[in-house]
Amino acid sequence: xxxxxxxPGSLDDFDRLYRSSYNRVLYTLYGILGDQAAAEDCTHxxxxxxxKAWKSWKPxxxxxxxxxxxxxxxxxxxxxxxxxxxxxxxxxxxxxPAPTADPADVAETSDLFRALRRLPYEQAAVIILxxxxxxxxxxxxxxxxxxxxxxxxxxxxxxxxxRDELRWPDAPGQVVTRPDTAVVLEDGxxx
Amino acid sequence: xxxxxxxxxxxxxxxxLEGELAEGYTRFGNRRLPAGAxxxxxxxxxxxxxxxxxxVVFAAIVLALVATTxxxxxxxxxxxxxxxxxxxxxxxxxxxxxxxxxxxxxxxxCVSAAARQKGAQEREQHSNGQGHSRKSPSQSALPSSAP
Numbered sequence: 001x002x003x004x005x006x007x008p009g010s011l012d013d014f015d016r017l018y019r020s021s022y023n024r025v026l027y028t029l030y031g032i033l034g035d036q037a038a039a040e041d042c043t044h045x046x047x048x049x050x051x052k053a054w055k056s057w058k059p060x061x062x063x064x065x066x067x068x069x070x071x072x073x074x075x076x077x078x079x080x081x082x083x084x085x086x087x088x089x090x091x092x093x094x095x096x097p098a099p100t101a102d103p104a105d106v107a108e109t110s111d112l113f114r115a116l117r118r119l120p121y122e123q124a125a126v127i128i129l130x131x132x133x134x135x136x137x138x139x140x141x142x143x144x145x146x147x148x149x150x151x152x153x154x155x156x157x158x159x160x161x162x163r164d165e166l167r168w169p170d171a172p173g174q175v176v177t178r179p180d181t182a183v184v185l186e187d188g189x190x191x
Numbered sequence: 192x193x194x195x196x197x198x199x200x201x202x203x204x205x206x207x208l209e210g211e212l213a214e215g216y217t218r219f220g221n222r223r224l225p226a227g228a229x230x231x232x233x234x235x236x237x238x239x240x241x242x243x244x245x246x247v248v249f250a251a252i253v254l255a256l257v258a259t260t261x262x263x264x265x266x267x268x269x270x271x272x273x274x275x276x277x278x279x280x281x282x283x284x285x286x287x288x289x290x291x292x293x294x295x296x297x298x299x300x301c302v303s304a305a306a307r308q309k310g311a312q313e314r315e316q317h318s319n320g321q322g323h324s325r326k327s328p329s330q331s332a333l334p335s336s337a338p
Contacts, residue, residue, distance in 0.1 A: 131212055
């Protein structure tokens with residue numbers, strides 16, 4: 001994570017933080033929630049909350065990790081509320097067939113992102129912060145408000161679970177092409 | 192040997208994971224920053240709300256002052272008409288000034304004594320069931336002696 005100098009309470013610095021972190025925070029929340037609209041709403045909410053607390057931010061931790069901490073809490077609250085709503089919906093539609101997922105969503109989401117969504121939110125967050133944003137354990141510990149040792153074990157657990165869920169190394173990204181599965185096109189080429 | 196295999200598998204998984212994440216986020220794409228950041232509008236809303244609160248409190252104070260003055264003046268003069276109050280106060284002030292002896296300053300005591308006396312008179316009239324009399328301001332009670 002690129003370290004930048006920010007002054008707590010400075011409006012210009014908050015604007016700079018917004019510009020540099022908006023997409024990164026959004027990616028994290030999208031990975032956790034698996035829902036683009038919800039991730040955008042939560043990201044906006046997180047920036048509003050962070051702005052209110054900006055004067056009290058202490059430069060002893062990276063500003064973006066601090067921002068992530070707020071954003072992940074917002075997403076967690078959102079996810080909990082959504083789960084409660086889903087329970088209510090389930091009770092209401094007892095006996096009726098469950099609605100099927102939107103095919104467009106299914107097509108756009110990879111197996112990895114679907115598996116991430118099934119992880120506990122703090123495990124999904126650890127994976128994204130480490131393997132996409134390149135955070136150190138210390139930075140992740142700050143972003144999640146947990147000790148570094150917990151982060152290390154959480155990361156190991158999350159990866160093990162992902163490997164099991166995706167049946168890695170036979171994961172979708174590891175497809176072995178066999179001659180009998182090749183598609184022969186009309187012009188004679190193979191796909 | 193097995194430990195090495197496990198390590199290499201873990202490395203391969205990490206690199207596969209990073210590749211998949213990068214690809215997934217590339218598909219997701221960079222979102223263009225919203226023109227009006229939500230925190231900016233919340234700040235504007237907050238300052239507007241603060242300004243509105245200040246205006247409301249100020250208006251409430253002014254209204255309370257006006258109402259108190261009106262009630263006090265109406266009680267002292269026995270009339271709800273501000274012209275009558277002004278005339279009454281003018282008479283009180285003139286009389287109090289006239290009563291000042293040479294070298295003496297300040298008519299505050301005299302004016303408040305006049306108001307007290309008038310108030311007592313009104314209360315007495317009320318308790319006798321006479322209600323407010325519509326005396327002219329010139330007939331109003333004034334302190335009999337200088338302060």
